[in-house]
Amino acid sequence: MDTRVIxxxxxxxxxxxxxxSQVAEFCHSRGDGLLxxxxxxxxxxxxxxxxxxxxxxxxxxxxxxxxxxxxxxxHRHGSPGHGGDHVMPALVSxxxxxxxxxxxxxxGIWQSVVLVDPNRDNPVRRVRLxxxxx
Amino acid sequence: MDTRVIxxxxxxxxxxxxxxSQVAEFCHSRGDGLLxxxxxxxxxxxxxxxxxxxxxxxxxxxxxxxxxxxxxxxHRHGSPGHGGDHVMPALVSxxxxxxxxxxxxxxGIWQSVVLVDPNRDNPVRRVRLxxxxx
Amino acid sequence: MDTRVIxxxxxxxxxxxxxxSQVAEFCHSRGDGLLxxxxxxxxxxxxxxxxxxxxxxxxxxxxxxxxxxxxxxxHRHGSPGHGGDHVMPALVSxxxxxxxxxxxxxxGIWQSVVLVDPNRDNPVRRVRLxxxxx
Numbered sequence: 001m002d003t004r005v006i007x008x009x010x011x012x013x014x015x016x017x018x019x020x021s022q023v024a025e026f027c028h029s030r031g032d033g034l035l036x037x038x039x040x041x042x043x044x045x046x047x048x049x050x051x052x053x054x055x056x057x058x059x060x061x062x063x064x065x066x067x068x069x070x071x072x073x074x075h076r077h078g079s080p081g082h083g084g085d086h087v088m089p090a091l092v093s094x095x096x097x098x099x100x101x102x103x104x105x106x107x108g109i110w111q112s113v114v115l116v117d118p119n120r121d122n123p124v125r126r127v128r129l130x131x132x133x134x
Numbered sequence: 135m136d137t138r139v140i141x142x143x144x145x146x147x148x149x150x151x152x153x154x155s156q157v158a159e160f161c162h163s164r165g166d167g168l169l170x171x172x173x174x175x176x177x178x179x180x181x182x183x184x185x186x187x188x189x190x191x192x193x194x195x196x197x198x199x200x201x202x203x204x205x206x207x208x209h210r211h212g213s214p215g216h217g218g219d220h221v222m223p224a225l226v227s228x229x230x231x232x233x234x235x236x237x238x239x240x241x242g243i244w245q246s247v248v249l250v251d252p253n254r255d256n257p258v259r260r261v262r263l264x265x266x267x268x
Numbered sequence: 269m270d271t272r273v274i275x276x277x278x279x280x281x282x283x284x285x286x287x288x289s290q291v292a293e294f295c296h297s298r299g300d301g302l303l304x305x306x307x308x309x310x311x312x313x314x315x316x317x318x319x320x321x322x323x324x325x326x327x328x329x330x331x332x333x334x335x336x337x338x339x340x341x342x343h344r345h346g347s348p349g350h351g352g353d354h355v356m357p358a359l360v361s362x363x364x365x366x367x368x369x370x371x372x373x374x375x376g377i378w379q380s381v382v383l384v385d386p387n388r389d390n391p392v393r394r395v396r397l398x399x400x401x402x
Contacts, residue, residue, distance in 0.1 A: 001300040001301055001302070001367075001401075001402030003300070003367060003369065034302065036302055036365055036366075036367045038365075038366070038367050038374065039376075040374060040375060040376030040377075040379060041376050041378075041379075042316075042317060042318040042323075042376060042378035042379050066330060066333070066334060067330065071329070072329075073322070073326050073329075074322030074323075074325050074326050075318075075321045075322035075323045075326055076322070083322065083323070083326055084326070084330075086317065086318055086321075086323040086326065087317065087323055087326050087327050087329075087330050089315065089316055089317055090313075090315035090316075090317055090327055090330075090360055090384065091330075091359050091360060093315070093316070093361065093364070094316055094379070095316065095364055095365050095366065097302075097365050128367055128374055130302065130367040132301065132302050132400060132402040133402070
């Protein structure tokens, strides 16, 4: 298994960061197999969505409805509403698997691999890419 | 890695389509390994739920609450409320991995693999099955 | 592929059960690869969240909002609101993949692997661990 950790600059605000080109670059010339994309943080998730047409901002509308920043969270520390950030990964998982053929992830034309980080207290995140060939 | 794309007829309306028998057929006589089920569309997801007892329709009730068709989505094109369809895959992932033993996915008796497609504008969808033996 | 089924005692109430030590023990001395964590029940999910600081209870607040026990579910049997339990796995998937390096799951310091079981009618659950080395 080949594996690499990439650093992702999210800045100090809720961020949806497109990782597609880094994922593609990692898979390049590796043949066929399964790619695990994994982020080791307790307030981040990974998703496959279209970016650039508004859906990344629409995602925040949904997340605010499900995990309201004004919610009465038991887990309290950091920025207001941060307790909800800690529940998000139960629904937006930090683990994602992509099939890879001939060194290319078999994504659809409108699919991007994104890191979803509602947390405003950590400007840099890590994502592990692991390729198991078959 | 053995891989195949199947076409799924969803018709022109929101659909939960049971793929279990096609998944089982693909795994048949392949031994042990991991099966990736993946759909390359930006408005579809995959899920493991019981079908035939009402849960497939209950799922739409939940999705309508989380992604309301009357929502004020930034991503606007196609049918009304289609912007919400584009966020759904962040919570109902288009990627799913199943353990396979002796050519059989180790599903529970009430679990079915389903394609969840809220989109009414595309009557045919694709799903990629990829088996990595171990 | 090495695989094992573990039994998880959830008791007769909604439960978030930490499986991290059992997952770590299973991976021990297995080298590098991908670990599939899978539960074959139609009303359970798996998640990676922090435990012990309130997030496990915050998770129930979110699940009650999305799958209200007083909801008018079509799937009716068992305890009141059980129909919602049957939809939960569409959003909290019963399948999870973890990268493993040198016999250790590459979890973040605050991440725990948990079984999420809203069902109060089944006191014992099963989880299958499957390791594919690479």
